[in-house]
Amino acid sequence: MLRMASSFPEEVLEHVFSFIYDDKDRNAISMVCKSWYEIERWCRRRIFVGNCYAVSPPMVIRRFPEVRSVELKGKPHFADFNLVPEGWGGYVYPWIAAMATAYPWLEEIRLKRMVVTDEALELIAKSFKNFKVLVLSSCEGFSTDGLAAIAANCRNLKELDLRESEVDDLSGHWLSHFPDSYTSLVSLNISCLGSEVSFSALERLVGRCPNLRTLRLNRAVPLDRLANILCRAPQLVELGTGTYSAELQPDVFSSLAGAFSGCKELRSLSGFWDAVPGYLPAIYPICPSLTSLNLSYATIRSTDLTKLVSQCQSLQRLWVLDYIEDIGLEALAAFCKDLRELRVFPSEPFAQEPNVSLTEQGLVSVSEGCPKLHSVLYFCRQMTNDALATIARNRPNMTRFRLCIIEPRAPDYITLQPLDDGFGAIVEHCKDLQRLSMAGLLTDRVFEHIGNHAKKLEMLSVAFAGDSDLGLHHVLSGCENLRKLEIRDCPFGDKALLVNAAKLETMRSLWMSSCSVSFGACKLLGQKIPRLNVEVMDERGPPGSRPESCPVEKLYIYRTVAGPRFDMPGFVWTMDEDSALRLS
Amino acid sequence: MELQLGLSLSTTHNPIDGSDINNKEFDPKEILSLKPWSHDYGCLLDKKRSFEDAFGKLKDASQTLPLLLWSGHPNDEDDDKREKKRLSCRLSKIHEEVLEEDDLVVGWPPIKSWRKKMLRQRQGGDRIVKNRVAAAADGKENNGGSNSMYVKVKMEGVAIARKVDLRLFHSYQTLTSSLICMFDKSLQLEKDNANYTLAYQDKDGDWLLAGDVPWQTFIVSVQRLELLKNGG
Numbered sequence: 001m002l003r004m005a006s007s008f009p010e011e012v013l014e015h016v017f018s019f020i021y022d023d024k025d026r027n028a029i030s031m032v033c034k035s036w037y038e039i040e041r042w043c044r045r046r047i048f049v050g051n052c053y054a055v056s057p058p059m060v061i062r063r064f065p066e067v068r069s070v071e072l073k074g075k076p077h078f079a080d081f082n083l084v085p086e087g088w089g090g091y092v093y094p095w096i097a098a099m100a101t102a103y104p105w106l107e108e109i110r111l112k113r114m115v116v117t118d119e120a121l122e123l124i125a126k127s128f129k130n131f132k133v134l135v136l137s138s139c140e141g142f143s144t145d146g147l148a149a150i151a152a153n154c155r156n157l158k159e160l161d162l163r164e165s166e167v168d169d170l171s172g173h174w175l176s177h178f179p180d181s182y183t184s185l186v187s188l189n190i191s192c193l194g195s196e197v198s199f200s201a202l203e204r205l206v207g208r209c210p211n212l213r214t215l216r217l218n219r220a221v222p223l224d225r226l227a228n229i230l231c232r233a234p235q236l237v238e239l240g241t242g243t244y245s246a247e248l249q250p251d252v253f254s255s256l257a258g259a260f261s262g263c264k265e266l267r268s269l270s271g272f273w274d275a276v277p278g279y280l281p282a283i284y285p286i287c288p289s290l291t292s293l294n295l296s297y298a299t300i301r302s303t304d305l306t307k308l309v310s311q312c313q314s315l316q317r318l319w320v321l322d323y324i325e326d327i328g329l330e331a332l333a334a335f336c337k338d339l340r341e342l343r344v345f346p347s348e349p350f351a352q353e354p355n356v357s358l359t360e361q362g363l364v365s366v367s368e369g370c371p372k373l374h375s376v377l378y379f380c381r382q383m384t385n386d387a388l389a390t391i392a393r394n395r396p397n398m399t400r401f402r403l404c405i406i407e408p409r410a411p412d413y414i415t416l417q418p419l420d421d422g423f424g425a426i427v428e429h430c431k432d433l434q435r436l437s438m439a440g441l442l443t444d445r446v447f448e449h450i451g452n453h454a455k456k457l458e459m460l461s462v463a464f465a466g467d468s469d470l471g472l473h474h475v476l477s478g479c480e481n482l483r484k485l486e487i488r489d490c491p492f493g494d495k496a497l498l499v500n501a502a503k504l505e506t507m508r509s510l511w512m513s514s515c516s517v518s519f520g521a522c523k524l525l526g527q528k529i530p531r532l533n534v535e536v537m538d539e540r541g542p543p544g545s546r547p548e549s550c551p552v553e554k555l556y557i558y559r560t561v562a563g564p565r566f567d568m569p570g571f572v573w574t575m576d577e578d579s580a581l582r583l584s
Numbered sequence: 585m586e587l588q589l590g591l592s593l594s595t596t597h598n599p600i601d602g603s604d605i606n607n608k609e610f611d612p613k614e615i616l617s618l619k620p621w622s623h624d625y626g627c628l629l630d631k632k633r634s635f636e637d638a639f640g641k642l643k644d645a646s647q648t649l650p651l652l653l654w655s656g657h658p659n660d661e662d663d664d665k666r667e668k669k670r671l672s673c674r675l676s677k678i679h680e681e682v683l684e685e686d687d688l689v690v691g692w693p694p695i696k697s698w699r700k701k702m703l704r705q706r707q708g709g710d711r712i713v714k715n716r717v718a719a720a721a722d723g724k725e726n727n728g729g730s731n732s733m734y735v736k737v738k739m740e741g742v743a744i745a746r747k748v749d750l751r752l753f754h755s756y757q758t759l760t761s762s763l764i765c766m767f768d769k770s771l772q773l774e775k776d777n778a779n780y781t782l783a784y785q786d787k788d789g790d791w792l793l794a795g796d797v798p799w800q801t802f803i804v805s806v807q808r809l810e811l812l813k814n815g816g
Contacts, residue, residue, distance in 0.1 A: 081691030138696075164698060192698065274706070297702060347703070349693045379693065406693050463692070488691070540744070 013039050023048055042066060049073070050508050052090060052114065053533065056562040057098035068107045069133075070099065074114035076511045076556055077461075078486055080138065083513055083554070085537060087569040090114045092139075093123075094567075100127035108133035115139070116165075121146030125153035133159040143168035144193070151177035158211075161189040172197035172220070178205055187214035191240050191271065196220040207232040216240030219273045224252050230259035239263070241271030244298070248278040257282040270294035270319075277304040287311035291338075294319040296345050302356075306331045316372075317341040322358040322379065329362035333369025341375040342366055349379070349406060360387035367394040375400040382413040383440055388422025392429040401426055402437035408464040408489075411441040418442055424449035427457070437461040447471035451478025459484040472496035476503045486511040493551075494521035501525055504532055509558040517555050520548035525557065526575025533560050534575040535568070543573060733803065739767045739780070739811040750803045756782075756795055763811060779814040 017040055020026055030040040046069040049055060060067075074090025092114045099106055106128045116139045124131065131154045136142075144167060150160065151174055175197040178185075185205065190197070199221070206212060212233050221229075221242025230236070246252060256279065260266070266286050275298035290312050295305070302325040309315065309328065315336040322344050324332075332339065344362070348355045360383045366373060367390070374397050383405055392398070412419055419440040427433060427450050434456060438446065442465035450457070451474035458481050466472070473496040475485065485507065493516040497504075504510060504525075519536065522543075526534035536543050537554035564574040733750040746766055753759040760782060782794040786805040794802065794809070 078691065080696045081694045082697060083691045164696065166698070273702075296699075299706060345699065346693065346695070349695055349700070349703070379695075404693055408689070408692065461694075463694075489689075540742075 010035075010039055014043050017043055021046070045069060046108075047071070051558050051560075052092075052095070053562065053565050054508070054558060054560045057095050059562065061098060061102040065102070067099075067103055068105060069110075070095075070103075070106065070108065071110040071112075072114060073112045076486065076509060077113075077484070078488065078511055078513070079113055083488065085539065085569075085571060088537070088572060089565065089567055089569070091567060092116050093120045096120045096123050096127075104128065105130055107131060110135040110137070111139055112137040113139065115141040116146070117141050118143055118146035118149070122149040125149040128154075130156055132156055135159065135161040135163070136165045137161075138164045140166040144170045144172070144174040144195075148174035148177040151175065152179070155182065156184055157182075158184055159187040159214075160185075161187060161216075162192050163189055163216075165192050167193055169194045171195055175205065176201040180204075180208075183208050184211065185209040186211050187238075188212070189214065189216035189240070190218050191216040193218045194220065199225050203228055203232060209233075210235070212236065214238040216270060217242040219243055219271075222246065223256070223279065227252075227255040227259040230263055234262045235265055236263050237265050238268040238292075239266060239270070240294075241269070241273075243274055244272040244279060245274040245276045246279070248276070253279060253282060257285070261285045266290070268292035268294075272298035272300075274298075275300050280304060280308060283308075284311060288313055290315060292317040296321055296343070299323065299347075302328045310335045312336060313338070315339055319343040319345070321345050321347045322356050323347055324362075325357045326359055326362040326365065327357070329358075330365045330369075333365045337370060338372060339366070339370040340372045342370075342373060343377040344379055345377075346379040346406065354381045360384055363387070364390050364394075367391040372397070374398050377402045377404075377437075379404045379406065381406050382410070383419060383422070384412045384414050385417065385419055385422035385425075386412075386414075388419065389425035392422075392425040396429045396431065398426070398430040399432050400435040401430070401433060402435065402461070403439045404437070405439040409441045410439070418446070420446040420449065424453075427453040432456050435459045438465060439463070443467050444471040444474070447474040451475055454479055456481055458482065460486070462487045462490055464489045466490045466492060469493050469496040473499060476500035482506075483508045485509075487513070487515060489514040491516055494518050497521060498524065501529055504557055505529060505559050507559065509556065511554075511556050513554040515555070516551045518549050519543040519546065519552055522552060522555060522575045523548070530576070531559055531561065533558055533564055536573045536575060537571055538573075539571045735806055735808050737763060737766070737809040737811070739763075740813045742767060748809070750806065755799055756802075763809075767811065780811045781814055782809065783812055784809050 013036065017026075017029060020029060023046075026040060026044055030037045041063050042065065044064045045067060047060060047064055047067055048071045049060070050073050052072045052074050072092065072095060074092070075084050075088060078084060079088070090113060092111055096109075100123055104127065107130055109124065109131075110133070114136075116136060121142055124134070126149075134150060134154075134157070139162075142165075147160075147162075147167075150157065172193070172195045175190075178201075182205075186209075197218075197220070202217075202221070203225075206215065206229055213236065215229070215233065215236055215238070217226075217229075217240055219242055223241070223243055223246040226241055230239070260283050263286065267290060269283065269290060269292070272295055275295075277300055280300070287308065288311060291314055293309075293312060293315060294317075295308075296319045298321065300308075301323050305320065305324045306328045309318065309324075310331050313335055315332075316338050317340060318332065318336070320328075320343070324344065329344075332342075344358065358380055360380060363376070363378050363380070364387050373395055376398070377400075380403075383403065388403075411417060412422070419438075420443055423436075423438055423442070423446050427436070431453075433454055436450070436454065436457060436459070438461070444467045447466060447470070450460070454460075457479050460475065460479070460482065462485075469492055471490070472487070472492040475482070476496060477500055482503075487510075490512075492512065497517060498521055522534050522536050525532065535556045535558075536552045537556065538552055540546075540553070543550070543552055564576050568574065734747045735750060736745050737748050738745040748759075748762065748766070750759070753762065763782070783791055784794050784802070784806045785791050785808045787807055788805075789807075791810075797805075
């Protein structure tokens, strides 16, 4: 086999490798022998860096000189819930600056939870002549000025997707910077922007881009402009409406209904801000062919929601508010047999009492009726072990299960027991479970179940759970495929971490906040394991000014080949060999 | 009339005590509100009769740190205008975040900020004030009703703010005694017997000294509390 491998000319191998896209496969190829490593690195076109601090731009560029597509992720997931203080890091500019010289033919940049500035966007706009795709997911730090630079300069831009980013929205004028000669738009997502773009500029842009497949508008686009936009883009596959509210007027309704009917390729709908039930029938004609529906901004109630989902027999993904109630979920279970993903968000997350009749029963119904359901995010106010066990038995094909019970530490509301056995059933039956987020009253026992059964688990989120270090130890020692672990407000301390220190190098990252890990343990970890960055975040001041036994506020540990980073704000310290000198 | 609180300080105490968590009577609502204090600072800057105006000299100069830190990050160019724009964008974002974070525990339930913002835009900001007024009115008829009235309490120099349920108290004295106990655990580095003054922000956004108005009037209008260090 080795003889054969070395007898193929490089060109042949390169041609063969060009059919391999998956990162894991590419990594495997590169490990076969030195010559394959060399050939592979010169023809790798796409790289994914799950933690931007795990490697440095020069290291990436040195190994992979001909990259066309880059994906980077910055802040830890809990940044979504304001647990990562402002200024922590995740700056993309150093990457853009390095790639501007090294990858002049770069086509695609996808970023998640990174700080992007207008300077970075301007640099992208002028450095990459063939730039095609910009996806900024949950990013922040830039304004519409940066977007104007992209619009004005990227002649070959196909995709501009700002999903869930925080943009300093100075004005909607940036959209008008797309020149009249620009026609290559395929996907545009501006749903996170607040201000109004020029509607005529938008209509003209949509009208002159024949390949436009995805258009997600923002709330500022009124309902009575939607028909005009749709008529200019009947080939649309994915649409996000603007405000879906207006006074009921027959002519507005009929032109809207007509426009929707004309979009024969439409498969995905979102938007529906402030939706009024009166205009929902406008989409009924296309409901049977919809595969994805995001109603999580729509304030419509269970009667209208039930009527709507009952017509969506091809639905694969539904995101909705808990206004759907158990009754709507029963209809979903009855009519949408192709459903794969369900997310139910709370309409009043801070109310003490439930405002809707959505219970564990709704989720049980869907788990019974939808054989392909494998991905769940469910916010509710009560749960039982029985319900969880039923769901587990119904859906052994579950791969992503995230449950949030609004009240922390809520027990099984009937038996008043912890929910250990319920989640135990989930990990026992769902052997392919990759992602789990738990809720309710949980003891160390649930972690024992997880350690014993959740062998394919890659990401675990834990809050207000467990009794002792044993809980954390079960997870770290038992979950062989664990890559990301995020923990908040749990009584986990030093022992489990130190005993399982080697495990941390096999994971992407560990986040622990409001736990009981001492500064001394953090120092020890940082000093003993060089390829880990152990970052301590503490806004009370330098951890060295308090006793070593004092627990740290927040801890973020990640493996890296780039060493400690140098862009940390004043409240973050890296524990490494030098820290003992710097902090004493 | 100033309320002087003489605080005697115990030795180092672990504020996150595992025993709290295992305590069966532990009320989840009393979980510490671990807000980064830079958020509070940004909020104070935006309020009427700003904190600076009311208590400028009492503020610790080091509290200006977060803004300076941000402007030190590598992406900053020499362009002043851009820097000011970014700074104001950050401040307004902080302000928004503080207005939204009326939940009892930071980051809970785990909902993304833009989704929370959208929910609040629908329901209107006055709901929370109305609830508190209603709860206070209940209190006159029904002593110790089941509604809670949580307000944030910050002590100057302590990064971690707390929340306290005003329904549990019936006078300034009981409130201040409880606050002394609550913050005693956090003050690990301060000198003994520092004196503190209790100030509060009313529903018009003004900062006032606690104790001037009758207790019932106070709890209807108080939005948040702060313990200020006296003297130098």
